[in-house]
Structures are given as C-alpha cells and as structure tokens.
Amino acid sequence: MTARNTRVARRTGAAVGLAAAAALLAGCAEELPTPVADEPFEGPVLTMEQETAVVQDVAGVLDKAAEENDPKALRSRVGGPALEVRKSQIKVAEERGDDSLVTQIPTDLRAAIIPTTETWPRVTYTITQPTENLEVPRMVAYQQESARDSYKLWSWVQLIPGTTMPNFADPEAIGSEEVAPDDDSLAVTPADAVARYADLVAKGTDDSEHADAFELPGESQDLVKRIQADARNVREAETFDTADGRYRLAFAARDDPLTVRTSDGGAVVMGVLDGNVRIDVEEGGTIPPLTETQSALLAGEDETNELYVEYTDQVALYVPPAGSEDPIRPLGYSHVAVAAANEIPKKRNTDREESEE
Amino acid sequence: MLQRILGAVLVIAGLAAIAFGVATATVLRESDTVVATARPVGDGTLVVTDPGVLDLVDSDVTVTASVPEGQEVTVVVGRDVDVLGWLEGDPYTRVTGLQDWDTLTTSEMLPEAPEGEEAEAAEGEEPEEVELPDPAGSDMWITELTATEEVSLRWNDRPGPWVLLAAGSGAAPVEEAEAAEGEEAPAEASDADAVAPTLELSWDREVGTPWLWPAVGLGGLLLLLGIVLLLLGRRKKKPGRGRRAGGGAAGAAAATPGTASSGPVGGSPAEPASPESPASPDAPASPFGSTTSAAAPVWTAPAAGAAAGAGWAATAGTSDTTVSAPVPAPADEGSTDGPEQGATGSSPEDPGESRTGTAPVPVAGRFSRRSTRLRRTRSAPEPAAEDGAQQDAAPASPSVPAEPPTTTTGSLPMLDGRPLTRRELRRREEERRADGQSGVGRAFRALTGQTPVVPPAPATPPAADDPPPISGRRAAAWRETWGFDATAARPDEQQDDHTDGRTR
Numbered sequence: 125m126t127a128r129n130t131r132v133a134r135r136t137g138a139a140v141g142l143a144a145a146a147a148l149l150a151g152c153a154e155e156l157p158t159p160v161a162d163e164p165f166e167g168p169v170l171t172m173e174q175e176t177a178v179v180q181d182v183a184g185v186l187d188k189a190a191e192e193n194d195p196k197a198l199r200s201r202v203g204g205p206a207l208e209v210r211k212s213q214i215k216v217a218e219e220r221g222d223d224s225l226v227t228q229i230p231t232d233l234r235a236a237i238i239p240t241t242e243t244w245p246r247v248t249y250t251i252t253q254p255t256e257n258l259e260v261p262r263m264v265a266y267q268q269e270s271a272r273d274s275y276k277l278w279s280w281v282q283l284i285p286g287t288t289m290p291n292f293a294d295p296e297a298i299g300s301e302e303v304a305p306d307d308d309s310l311a312v313t314p315a316d317a318v319a320r321y322a323d324l325v326a327k328g329t330d331d332s333e334h335a336d337a338f339e340l341p342g343e344s345q346d347l348v349k350r351i352q353a354d355a356r357n358v359r360e361a362e363t364f365d366t367a368d369g370r371y372r373l374a375f376a377a378r379d380d381p382l383t384v385r386t387s388d389g390g391a392v393v394m395g396v397l398d399g400n401v402r403i404d405v406e407e408g409g410t411i412p413p414l415t416e417t418q419s420a421l422l423a424g425e426d427e428t429n430e431l432y433v434e435y436t437d438q439v440a441l442y443v444p445p446a447g448s449e450d451p452i453r454p455l456g457y458s459h460v461a462v463a464a465a466n467e468i469p470k471k472r473n474t475d476r477e478e479s480e481e
Numbered sequence: 482m483l484q485r486i487l488g489a490v491l492v493i494a495g496l497a498a499i500a501f502g503v504a505t506a507t508v509l510r511e512s513d514t515v516v517a518t519a520r521p522v523g524d525g526t527l528v529v530t531d532p533g534v535l536d537l538v539d540s541d542v543t544v545t546a547s548v549p550e551g552q553e554v555t556v557v558v559g560r561d562v563d564v565l566g567w568l569e570g571d572p573y574t575r576v577t578g579l580q581d582w583d584t585l586t587t588s589e590m591l592p593e594a595p596e597g598e599e600a601e602a603a604e605g606e607e608p609e610e611v612e613l614p615d616p617a618g619s620d621m622w623i624t625e626l627t628a629t630e631e632v633s634l635r636w637n638d639r640p641g642p643w644v645l646l647a648a649g650s651g652a653a654p655v656e657e658a659e660a661a662e663g664e665e666a667p668a669e670a671s672d673a674d675a676v677a678p679t680l681e682l683s684w685d686r687e688v689g690t691p692w693l694w695p696a697v698g699l700g701g702l703l704l705l706l707g708i709v710l711l712l713l714g715r716r717k718k719k720p721g722r723g724r725r726a727g728g729g730a731a732g733a734a735a736a737t738p739g740t741a742s743s744g745p746v747g748g749s750p751a752e753p754a755s756p757e758s759p760a761s762p763d764a765p766a767s768p769f770g771s772t773t774s775a776a777a778p779v780w781t782a783p784a785a786g787a788a789a790g791a792g793w794a795a796t797a798g799t800s801d802t803t804v805s806a807p808v809p810a811p812a813d814e815g816s817t818d819g820p821e822q823g824a825t826g827s828s829p830e831d832p833g834e835s836r837t838g839t840a841p842v843p844v845a846g847r848f849s850r851r852s853t854r855l856r857r858t859r860s861a862p863e864p865a866a867e868d869g870a871q872q873d874a875a876p877a878s879p880s881v882p883a884e885p886p887t888t889t890t891g892s893l894p895m896l897d898g899r900p901l902t903r904r905e906l907r908r909r910e911e912e913r914r915a916d917g918q919s920g921v922g923r924a925f926r927a928l929t930g931q932t933p934v935v936p937p938a939p940a941t942p943p944a945a946d947d948p949p950p951i952s953g954r955r956a957a958a959w960r961e962t963w964g965f966d967a968t969a970a971r972p973d974e975q976q977d978d979h980t981d982g983r984t985r
Contacts, residue, residue: 156579159533161642165560170620178620242562268620271566275620 168238168299169246175236175295178266178275179250183231186210186277190226193218203276204267205378205396208436210277212421212462219420227458228255229262229280237292237384237392240299245269247278247302247382249392251289260285263440263456265382265394278382279394279438281456285344289455290386290442303383303391310391310443312337317443317452318377318395321347325397325437326375328352339451347439347457351375351399358403358414367405375399375437376474389445392455398473399435413464421464434463434473485714491707495700502696515539515684516583519576521677523589526613526649527573528677532561532642534576534585538684540638546647546678547631553650554678555615556634557622561642567621568646571614574677585682613675615650651675902962 170178185201188194195211202210209227217223230252237249246268252261260282267278283289293300305315312320320334325348329335340346345353351373358364358371381395403411410427413419418433438458444450463473515538521528528546535542535558548554559567570592580586617627623643626632627650636645651674 156581157537159531159537159578161532161561162640163642165562165641169560169563171623174620174623181620242566244566271563271569271621272614272619274618 165242167240167297168295169241170238170248172236172238172296175238175248175250176231176233178248179231179233179264182266182275182277183229186229190214190217190223201274201276203269204278205436205438206277206279208462209438209458209460212436212460216417216420219423220416225417227262227280227282227460228259229264229277230255234261235289235292236295237300238295239302239384241302244271244273246275247384248275249292249384249394251283260456263392263394267382279396279458281394281438281440281458283440283456284341284346284454286341287344287453287455290388290390290392292384292386292392301385303385305380305383307383307391309389309446311446311448311450312443312452314381314383314391314393314395314443315377315379317393317441318381318397318439321395321439321441321452321454322375322377322397322399324348325351325399326373337452339453341454346454347397347437347459348454350457350459354401354414364405367409369403369405369409369411372402373399374402374472374474376476383443386442390448390450391443391445393441393443395439395441397435397437397439399437400472400474401431401433401435402468403431404468405429415461417461418464421461422466425466428466430467432465432468432472433461435459436462436473482714484710488707488710488712488714491703491710493707495702495704495707498696498700498703500700502693502700505696506690506693510690511686511688513686513688515686517579517585517682518583519574519585519587519680519682521574521679522587523572523574523591523677525572525574525589526651526675526677527568527571527616528576528587528647528680529564529568529573529590530576530645530680530682531578532644534578535636535643535645535682536638537579537682538686541685542636542638543633543683544636544645544647545631545633545681545683547681548649548676548678549674550630552652552675553627553629554632554647555617555625555627555650556632556645556647556678557616557619557625558634558636558643558645559619559622561644563619563621564644564646567616567619568614576680585680613651614648616646616648617650645680647678647680649675649678902958 182201185198189197189202189210193214195214198207198210198214213223213226217226232253233250234253235251237251239246239248241247248266250264250266252264254261262280263283264280265278266275268275303310303314306313310317320332320337324332324334324338326332329340329348329352338348340348355371355373358369364371375397376399378396378398381393383391383393385391405411407429409429411429411431412427413422413431414433418431421433437460440455440457442453442455444452519528519530535544544556546554546556557564568590572589572591575588575590577586577588616622617625619625624634624636626634634645636643
C-alpha cells in the first residue's frame with residue numbers, strides 16, 4: 125500500500141508541479157490582440173444626424189448671407205447653380221429692399237435621401253416640409269465635391285403640386301446609389317433626359333420632338349407650361365404685334381446633372397438649364413421689365429427696344445429604369461432670372477449647341 | 482515514514498497551489514486598464530489609427546492626443562473610407578496595432594503620388610507655403626473634438642471600421658477665425674511648428690481570474706490527499722507502537738505540550754476562572770457528572786493524601802506527570818459513559834487529543850476542538866480548587882471533564898491494562914520526547930503547522946468488558962504502586978476495567 129501510495133503521490137506531485145508551472149507561464153504571457161477590421165461599411169455615408177447638421181449649417185449660412193446681403197458668405201456652404209441663383213436673389217433683394225423673392229429653404233425635412241457613394245463627389249437630397257407661408261416643399265441637393273470639402277447646397281427645386289415622389293431606399297439603413305450622368309441603366313441617360321427637357325421647355329409640347337417622352341403634370345404648372353405661358357403672354361399682347369416685337373427664348377442643359385437612384389431602379393435627376401429670353405421691338409419702342417426681378421436686375425438702366433433676361437433654372441426629373449414604358453416626369457423646378465440687360469448680347473448663356481427657336 | 486513525507490509534500494503542494502490561485506486573482510492579476518502610446522513618425526501633422534485599433538482591447542476606448550504647449554489638436558472619428566479619402570495627399574502616421582502592452586506600432590505613410598507636393602511636405606515646414614491639413618469641421622466625422630495641447634475623446638465602438646484621426650493644427654490662438662474660414666485653415670507662421678500629436682489609447686480590460694478556482698480546488702484536493710496520507714501513516718504506526726508508547730510520533734509531539742503545555746493550562750488559574758462558574762451549574766444535570774463524582778472520589782481517595790484529590794487538573798498543572806497521570810485515568814474510568822467521557826477527557830491541545838486518540842480515548846475524543854478547549858478552560862479552575870468538592874464540580878459538567886490535561890497523562894500510564902509505574906512513566910516520557918524532537922512527525926508539524934492528525938477511531942476498540950484478569954493485574958499494579966490493600970480496591974477496579982477497556 126505504501127509503495128502504491130508513494131507512486132501515486134509522486135505522480136500527483138509531478139502533475140501538480142506541471143500544472144503550477146503551466147499556470148504561471150500562461151498567466152505571464154497573455155497574447156497581444158491584433159487589430160481586426162470590421163466589415164467594410166455598407167449603406168449611407170451620412171447618418172441622419174450628420175445630414176441634419178449639414179442642412180442646419182447650410183441654412184445658417186444662407187440666413188447669414190441674406191441678412192448681411194453678402195453673397196460671398198455663401199461660398200462655404202453653397203455651390204453649383206444654387207450659388208448663382210442665390211447670389212442673384214440676394215442682389216435682387218438688396219436692390220428691392222425686400223427679400224420676399226429669396227427662396228426659403230426650410231430645415232424641417234420630410235425625407236432625406238442619403239447616398240452610399242464611397243468616392244467623391246457625393247450627393248444627398250432632402251425634401252423639406254412646406255415653408256412657413258405654405259409654399260410647396262422643396263427638393264434640395266447637396267454635394268460634397270471632394271473629401272476635404274463640406275457638403276454644399278447645390279440646387280433646389282420647388283416641387284410641382286400634386287407630384288408623386290418616387291420612393292428612395294431607406295436613408296438610415298440602406299442608402300441610395302448615385303448614378304453617373306451617362307449611366308445607361310435608365311430609360312434615358314440623366315444627361316440626355318435633362319437635355320431633352322431643355323428642348324421641350326424651349327420649344328413647347330407642340331414643337332419639341334421629345335414631347336412624347338415626358339408626362340407633364342395635367343393641371344399644375346411645370347417649367348414647360350410656365351415658359352410657354354410667359355411667352356404667350358408677351359406675344360399675345362396687343363401692342364406687341366404692332367410694334368413688330370419678337371420674343372425669342374432658348375434653353376440648354378448643363379452637363380453633369382446629379383442623379384440618385386430610386387427604389388424602382390429609376391432615378392431622380394437634378395439638372396440645370398441655362399435659359400434666356402430675348403425680346404426686341406421696333407426702333408424707338410421700349411420694353412419695360414416684365415417682372416420685379418427683372419427690373420431689379422436692370423437696376424435702373426434705361427429701357428430700350430431690347431430686353432435680355434438670363435435664367436438659371438434648376439429642374440428635377442424622374443427618369444424610369446431602362447426598359448420601362450413609363451415616361452419621364454418633371455418633379456419640380458426653380459425658374460429664377462439671374463441677369464438682365466437692355467440689349468441683347470452676342471454671347472449668351474445658352475451658347476453651345478443651342479436649340480433656338 | 483515515506484508516506485508521511487509524501488503526505489507532507491502533498492500538503493505543501495496543496496497549500497502552494499491554493500496560494501498561487503489566490504495570487505493570480507490578487508497580486509499577479511494584470512492591470513484592469515491598458516494604456517498604450519503611439520508616437521508619431523515622419524513629418525506629417527496627422528495620426529491615423531487603422532480600422533480595428535480603436536476596439537483592440539475593449540469596445541470602450543479613451544483617446545488622448547497631446548501636442549506641445551500652445552498648439553492646437555483635433556481628434557475626429559470617422560469611417561475609414563472617409564478618413565483615408567480626406568488624407569489623400571498628406572503624409573501621416575499610421576497606427577497599426579500593439580507592439581507591446583504599452584506601445585502602439587506606428588509607420589509613416591507618404592502620399593501615393595510623390596509629386597513636388599511630397600517633397601514640399603517632407604521638407605515640411607516652409608512657413609508660408611504649407612497649408613496645414615485640418616480635419617476640423619468636416620461633415621463626415623461622427624465625433625470631433627478640438628482643444629489646446631491636449632484633447633481626450635471617449636469612443637464606444639460601433640459596428641464598422643471606424644478610425645481615428647488626430648491632427649496637430651498648429652498655433653492655437655486664432656481659433657475663431659480658423660473655424661469660420663472653413664476646414665483649411667490658412668497657414669500661419671506659427672503653424673510651422675505644428676507637429677503630429679502623440680496618441681494615448683486606454684482601454685478598460687476585463688481581467689479574468691481563470692486560475693483562482695482551479696488552483697484552489699486542486700490545492701484543496703492535494704491538501705486533502707496529503708492529510709489522508711499523513712493520517713494513514715499515523716494509523717499504520719500505531720499498531721506497532723501505539724499501545725506501548727501511547728501514540729508514537731503523535732504522542733511525542735504531544736509530549737511537548739503534554740509536559741509543558743499541560744502546565745499552562747492548569748497553571749494559569751486566571752484563564753480557567755471564568756469558565757468554571759458555568760461549569761458548576763451544569764454539574765447536577767449531567768449524568769456523567771454524577772457518576773464521575775461518585776467514582777472519582779473512590780479513586781482519588783487513595784491519592785488524596787498526595788493532594789491529587791484536590792484535582793487531577795491541579796496535578797497536571799504542576800507538571801507532575803506521574804502523579805497526574807494515574808489520577809485522571811481513574812476519573813475517566815469513573816464515568817460510565819466511556820466514549821463520551823473520553824471525548825471530554827481529550828486534552829485541550831491537539832497534541833493531547835492525538836495522544837488520547839492513540840491511547841485510550843475513544844472516538845468521541847475527537848470531537849470538535851472547541852469543545853475541547855472549553856473543557857480545558859473549565860478544567861483549569863480545578864487546579865485552583867482544593868477539595869473533593871471541586872472534584873464534584875469539575876466532573877459534574879458533562880462536557881467539561883476537567884480532565885483534559887489529565888486525559889493526556891491518563892492515557893499514558895496504561896500498559897497492558899495496568900497503570901505504569903513512575904519509573905516507566907518517566908522513561909516513556911523521555912522516549913517520547915526524544916522521539917518527538919527528532920521524529921519526522923515533528924518535522925511535519927513544523928512544516929505544515931498542523932498538529933498531528935487525529936487518527937481514525939481507535940483501531941481496535943477493545944471489548945467493553947475487559948477480561949477481569951487484566952484489570953485485576955492493573956489494579957494490582959496500582960495497588961502495589963500506591964501501597965493499597967488489594968482487596969479494598971477491588972470493586973473500583975471493576976469499574977476501572979470497564980472504562981479502561983473502552984478508552985483503550
């Protein structure tokens with residue numbers, strides 16, 4: 125018994141020793157963790173908080189610039205066509221001493237459309253609530269041009285009353301894909317869609333070859349109706365004919381519209397149309413500015429027999445996915461005169477392959 | 482012997498394992514926080530962590546970025562893509578992981594396109610030329626903090642490859658202007674001094690105590706095993722020596738206390754004093770008490786002349802082993818209830834206990850130590866007491882048996898059922914002492930700090946009734962020793978036998 129016990133004891137002792145040694149060693153050498161990168165991000169590049177912060181920040185800059193009548197203050201947060209338009213609006217407001225014609229951009233959002241783009245530029249849309257005086261909701265595009273730029277207000281449109289907005293992917297979980305201007309997964313590439321719309325705006329539904337591709341809102345006014353109506357008003361004025369007046373207008377699309385895909389595979393394109401209106405009457409006649417904005421832009425220049433007004437029009441179009449029979453639908457527009465002159469210049473903002481009447 | 486050595490080794494190993502287990506959970510336990518520092522390399526003013534570095538140790542991290550006095554530092558957290566996109570074109574320090582628990586590994590990253598730009602950046606600090614990259618104000622960051630000299634940021638990890646970017650943004654003063662101007666602050670003369678901040682990441686870490694319970698459990702097991710081995714060793718020993726030597730090594734060990742310690746017990750009257758009072762009230766109630774008292778006088782009577790009558794304890798206190806020995810023995814015998822009495826009789830100290838164990842004390846003798854002590858304390862008073870009256874009192878308390886010390890001695894004197902002679906006792910005492918002093922048992926005790934273990938129940942509890950002859954012999958011896966008439970003592974002897982047998 126003793127012998128056996130001894131052996132057992134000895135073995136046990138050895139085991140204990142080993143265990144203790146192992147324990148000591150293990151205790152001393154805990155492994156250094158190595159960094160493990162989580163799964164790459166998928167989904168929106170901005171959180172709703174960030175989006176809201178951007179919107180607020182932009183609004184702050186807009187307010188400040190408007191208060192101080194200082195268009196330069198806009199630069200940090202406003203770019204693209206929005207900058208031109210806003211500058212003009214501020215200038216007009218200053219001239220008139222009244223900022224009622226400055227487009228309000230509410231910060232209360234009805235929806236946000238946040239992109240998933242990992243590269244730059246990035247774009248995000250928002251749809252606002254109606255303004256305080258119940259103007260229609262705006263659809264606003266913000267763009268971040270490069271990684272070191274902040275998101276800037278790029279363009280906005282007033283949504284056409286009664287328009288049905290297409291659905292976008294959940295901005296918090298999924299995010300929306302940006303679409304290149306020449307993307308061919310759509311019925312028409314974004315660039316083409318805007319160009320055709322420009323043609324339609326300039327020529328009207330009767331004369332434009334693209335009229336069939338668009339479904340214009342029936343009762344409400346869209347940009348096409350608005351422009352054509354303005355033209356008609358002038359042309360049909362009694363004295364206009366007798367004075368041998370001419371009313372010419374031109375619209376041309378700018379390149380590189382912003383495009384974000386919708387849930388159904390289509391996209392919402394926010395583009396810019398440069399437009400101008402040239403009116404002239406017989407020698408000796410005079411043309412008064414047609415709007416308050418124009419008169420402000422003319423800033424007291426003498427009335428002549430010519431009137432030239434330039435517009436920077438921001439438009440939003442829904443373009444259906446490729447293969448769809450659906451038409452392109454205008455969603456909203458912003459028609460703002462940015463320059464006016466009492467003579468028709470040789471060089472105009474629509475100078476390119478211009479579609480002129 | 483070997484067995485006992487092994488037992489001791491096991492006991493030691495067990496204790497060591499327990500100690501180790503406890504130590505891992507206390508002294509050896511690693512710090513609850515990990516603080517690692519990253520020193521920037523190269524000329525850039527930017528430091529960036531790799532994805533996964535922020536939650537390297539724990540999901541909660543506190544990042545502290547510091548720059549030299551008077552400068553400003555900005556810390557931001559953003560998605561990896563955003564930060565890398567933002568960094569494009571600027572050299573920066575990349576933090577890639579832990580080098581050791583205190584240091585983060587860093588490497589210098591230069592702009593991919595080594596144009597003139599890089600050279601410019603590398604030469605670095607041409608005051609007017611360099612535009613300091615300042616991440617402050619970008620829309621992309623989730624968190625952003627700017628402060629002078631030092632900024633501390635708490636980050637709770639969320640899913641995704643988040644990275645941290647820290648930038649030294651040069652002289653602090655014109656903070657307002659810079660902020661207003663946007664993210665790219667115009668370079669100022671003082672910005673030339675801008676340096677990359679030093680990062681310090683600190684995590685709380687959960688330090689487990691994985692070894693605590695296993696080690697303690699194992700240690701306990703070993704301890705138990707060792708103790709068992711020791712016990713076995715003791716028990717084995719007994720048959721050979723136990724009877725005669727009254728407990729071999731254990732006895733030896735006990736011996737020390739036996740002589741010396743018994744003294745203190747009985748010797749210090751002060752200690753016992755208090756316990757005594759409670760003891761006496763018990764007296765009437767206890768059946769043993771009555772028996773004992775009844776029997777005791779009988780036995781003590783003879784010894785009374787020798788002052789033993791005053792109390793065995795008293796004698797023990799005087800350290801006169803010889804005298805005390807016989808006295809207590811009878812006392813035990815007196816009690817009809819052998820075992821119980823034995824229990825009470827067991828000496829106060831462990832040694833005593835063990836001795837009783839080896840010798841006559843029955844199973845009950847191994848009752849809890851506390852009761853032993855109690856008894857002891859109670860017994861103590863007796864020395865002070867003088868008369869047979871006391872005797873009544875002492876034994877009276879059932880649990881009390883004041884005999885503790887006596888038991889020790891009491892058990893000793895028996896040899897073949899007859900009390901030992903004085904000479905025998907002395908000799909044995911010497912033996913025992915020698916044994917105890919040199920014996921392994923003693924060594925064990927020194928090592929383990931344990932008193933000898935009480936062996937299991939007396940190996941062979943003798944029949945309740947010992948053959949009369951033995952008692953006869955014993956009685957005769959006793960009588961002889963003390964010079965009594967043989968016949969006179971006879972009846973008591975019967976009783977003695979009885980108890981004796983049991984106790985043995």
